[in-house]
Amino acid sequence: MNKTLYDKLWEMHAVNPDSDGETLLYIDRHFLHEVTSPQAFEGIEKKGLNPWRLDSNVATPDHNVSTQRGKMMDIDKADHSLSKIQLIELDKNCKKFGVTQYDINSEKQGIVHVIGPEQGLTLPGMTIVCGDSHTSTHGAFACLSMGIGTSEVEHVLATQCLRVRKLANMRINVIGTPKHWITPKDVILHIISKIGTAGGTGHAIEFAGEYIESLSMEGRMTICNMSIEAGAKVGMVAYDLITETYLKERIDENDPNMIEALNQWSQLHSDQGSEFDKEIVIDVTDLLPQVSWGTSPEMTIDFNDDIPKTPKTKKALEYMGLENEDNLLGVAFDKVFIGSCTNSRIEDLRATAAAIKGRQKAKNIKEVLVVPGSRAVQAQAEIEGLDKIFIEAGFSWRDPGCSMCLGMNEDKLTPYERCASTSNRNFEGRQGHLGRTHLVSPFVAGLIAIHGHLPKDLSEYHYER
């Protein structure tokens, strides 16, 4: 029987398939953060339980942390009393139960989906869960990873397992070689606009094809990260030489366990001839930079395309203040956000730096936030001098966290502000009450920052990924 990658990962972790379709799936890695964990820790405490396998858990604060906290911060001085409570609670719970935490002042702190791979905590073949829907990111390493709710966080802490039903198999083959200014973000936005925000519901998506194979691990993470915006809680890419090279920088190749690991990981791909319940092909040869115009990630068009106007798009266009615009080219922006678990890795920051080419932030742009995904990304960017490029352009260079992706800290849009954002969701109010979000790549975000709007002609820009 030819098996898909998802089938293989599932079988490797199924403890006991139940007759009613529910399976106990063993979990290898559990990431925790301050927002979806307090009720789960309280739950196991009430039941008198301890984490089943302590060393599978790693925690870090990311969702509500200040991005202007500096290198050392006293939690007690956190801005908002409610955010402070969650940071203190995470600290307290990690200490009480003995869970490893990369705390607010750790040099390993960062967005949970950035630090997992970076710190070698995300390894191929693992099942990985976290109380956050963008856990699909880790699938770039041929992992079965998915977001879970707080009750499931409690369940994983207590039992090391999830009670789940098997998903259907879906493969998206991405073919062609796009223009040099096209980034993985454009590709995933395009995929979502094609299949819709429910296109992958009930499925585990494997991204494959020559384009995906050509991508760095950072690019693959951006693609898998937004599987959930296509409805799929699981996104994956097969293990290959690029995965291996990335990992060899983080593991001891001479360790006999690791030799065995590398051997086993090489099997983490879908077998030739394995069958998928759904399979589609996306050709990116002529793809143009993508920009979202509405309040769902599927509401995305080519940067110079006409905005669709139908009775169904009316509500979103009113919210976005675009009822009287034919396209997005003349629309002025107020803010730019470069960050989030989708686009805050070193390659993303390099893309933005390449787009601005030493130019200044446009006059109509009130603020450009550049929020690195982790302390490690921040340090690397500073070694490369990217921080100076941003600061000289008038951007604000910040400390790592989720920041304006969800506006849970002080980084927010005010009502009706229009933002070009490298994050993953353009939902109503996502970046602040009545704020207007346009999802773009880090390269396009850089262009909007210096022009104040989308440039009409991209031919003068040369960005090599």
Place this chain on the structure above:
Amino acid sequence: MKDKISGIAAQLLIDNIDTDQIIPTEFLKSIKKYGFGDYLFDGWRYLKDGDLDTPVEQRGIREDFILNQPPYNKAKILLAGDNFGCGSSREHAVWALRDFGIEAVLATSFGDIFYNNCFKNNVLAIKLKPEEFDKVSSFVSNDPFQLSISLANKQLEIGDQKIIFDIEDSLIQRVIHDLDDVDITLKDSEAIKAFEIKHLTSKPWL
């Protein structure tokens, strides 16, 4: 034991309602599992935005929002558009529905994570075929009081009409008996331990 859900049915027939709309991020700062009912659909329900520290009475009600209008402000059943609960994994979305008084949500499809979260909190999520959904919807438009859900029979009852819905036994049993997943799984502790030993031995790098 719960065997019937009946009460006022409200309709919010917008597709792709995400969990950020069901409960905005601002209200995720609570470390409790209860008390989210006032913030259900917060952005659509009040004139001014708010936070956990601001009393909702000070924020002005949007009269045109269905859940602010009697009798729907006491709704127990919600009919929603396609792909309800997509987006963020926040279980607070289900807690907000539950705390408002919603015991069942009907839609043609749901976000996968949201759907799971419902059954961890005894909120019944029912997937209906489009033609069945339309039938229920038009009936409820005429009379919001007449819909009731018989759990053991997996049946929607509207007047003398009955519609069977499809749902896995393990899920509906959770709602009927208010079961706790951790308790259920810990009965299999020995099997998990045996699996774990084998798994970690064959993959020592874990």
